[in-house]
Amino acid sequence: MQNREFEKQVQDKMEGLKLTPADAVWEKVEASLPEEKKRRWLFFVLCFVFLLTASLLVWNSLNTGDKTSVQQLATKEDSNKVASVQDKNVQDAPNNATTNLLQKEKPGSEVTSATKKNIHFKGSAKIKIKNGNADLISATSEENVATAKNKKKNTKAAVKVTIKAPVAASDTDEYTSAIVIPADPAGVVNNHNNIVAADTIVVKIKQAVTDSLIVKNDTAKKATKENKKAKRTTSWQYGIDFAAGSSAVSNNLFNNKSVYADVFASPSSSATGGGGQSAAPTPNQPSAKAAINFGFYAEKNIASKWKFKTGLNYSYQSNAIKTGAKVDSAINLNSPFYSNLTASSYYRSGSSTAYTNRFHLLEVPLLLQFKNSQRSPLYFEAGPSFAWLLSSNALIYNASTSSYVTNKEMFNKLIVSFTAGAGFDIAKRSKLPISIGYQFKYSLNSVIKPEFAKQHFINSMIWLKIPLKK
């Protein structure tokens, strides 16, 4: 037995070896420390809130623009008879219009200035114009609309009805829509409205609950229903999509733990205070690298605002890791979970070699898309996606051999991910109505089996969607 007196003397003396480092050392260490603790989840929440807010603002502005345009709101069964008379000067109007109610009223009183603030109204009315004069023969409403039959005087209010119709109409024309703007939004009764123009008539409504009223006749209502039904039953739309961005792996979306943190103990677990046991080198963490997705998609309307989207994508994910030198000889991984698990080559622990972990997957997304309005170019999508790992060369740190190895037994084949994102239609009515958007994807299960490491994919990607059939 070797006498270790010499070693003991060396140990004792070296325990007392202390040297004062230069101040620059701490400055460099400090420079490498993060400014604040990373809160990735907060970042993603902020991104989501930002996207939501931006989309609402854009939608709101687009929607407001639409409502001010009578042209867009007016739909007439006979398109030849449709004309916009928005903002027409009342004084210049050559023809008068009256309602069956106002025919009894004293002419000469003037319509007060109408409130231009528009609000949707659900209801219907039948409007007929005879001999060039716009006479509202009857008006019926389904939902709290003032009608000619309404008798609740205290809820009456004068409104200005703008009919999008040619002034010189035929004997009897039915118009599918009109804008009704209350002259007195507060609901003040006005029984002395004047007949002002063929395209502007005054009617009374039951409740001035709206600033604007879209009046539709029964025919239009049926047509709208049919249109909606037709849209809902539209056949599959399909096309190709392409996405590119970054791919990273993480132990958990909500913390910065090492991907090996849950697998084997940290160096402290074998520490004895002064040495004497094995030193487990700290395995290097993979860092983010490129991700690419491309493939076919198919989508279908399932409701007025909802679409279902699926497809088949090839997905390439990668990340970078630093290892030691490569050794081209077989190694037994001494895995307690798998007998005779080996690797044909391995990389030593260290940081001398830059290595790219690559993952090739086949993916089927099952997403729901939400679009608040058909006119809105913005939409959101979310849902699960299922990917099958085709192959990977990813190196995984093996603690028992202190080396980085790869073996297909170490990977989970089925990766289930959650996807969320937002898209924006560009040139919707052109020949190439492409969409672009952002997508965040997080794999709910680890791509590496949990006994070896815990690596969840985190993707942040920009995508492009090109429809082939619409």
Next chain:
Amino acid sequence: MEQDLQLITACLKNDRASQKQLYQQYAEVMLGVCYRYTKSVVDAEDVLQEGFIRVFKNLHQYKFQGELGAWIRRIMVTTALNFLKRNARYQSDLAFDKIEMHPVTDENPEIQLNTKELASLIQQLPTGYQTIFNLHAVEGYSHVEIGALLGITDGTSRSQYARARALMITWVKKYYLDNKLQTYAKS
């Protein structure tokens, strides 16, 4: 231990003052560790810097199952070994050729050098010897463990250590004799 817990918790919250306190608490000792594995204070400081970056990056892995100092020390040793492997100045000297087994001398001379003198002697060993001498004699790793760390066989580690130890004993004796002669001459 309680103090360590508080300090680590604050460091994990990225409290800069606590991080500096942790650094200052261990920097001098750890620079001594790094110094033994390198050939100069400048290189030792490079290792120390890299080591502390890794300490702060992996602090969440510390599970309070041993002394914090020992945990940091292990990271410093690992960092030092990585530094030697990737640094061109050390790489050629770090080639561990397979050599014949060398019998370990049973001599255990008294070391009359002070700490810094002994550290300087260790530094003067060829890098391969220096590394294995540090790992075995100072840190207490077994030759099997050293083999796994450096990617060599335990036999190579034993042989290298035997040579390093013999060299160190020769130098210690010589220093002792020189010192004695100087003392004699002065008297």
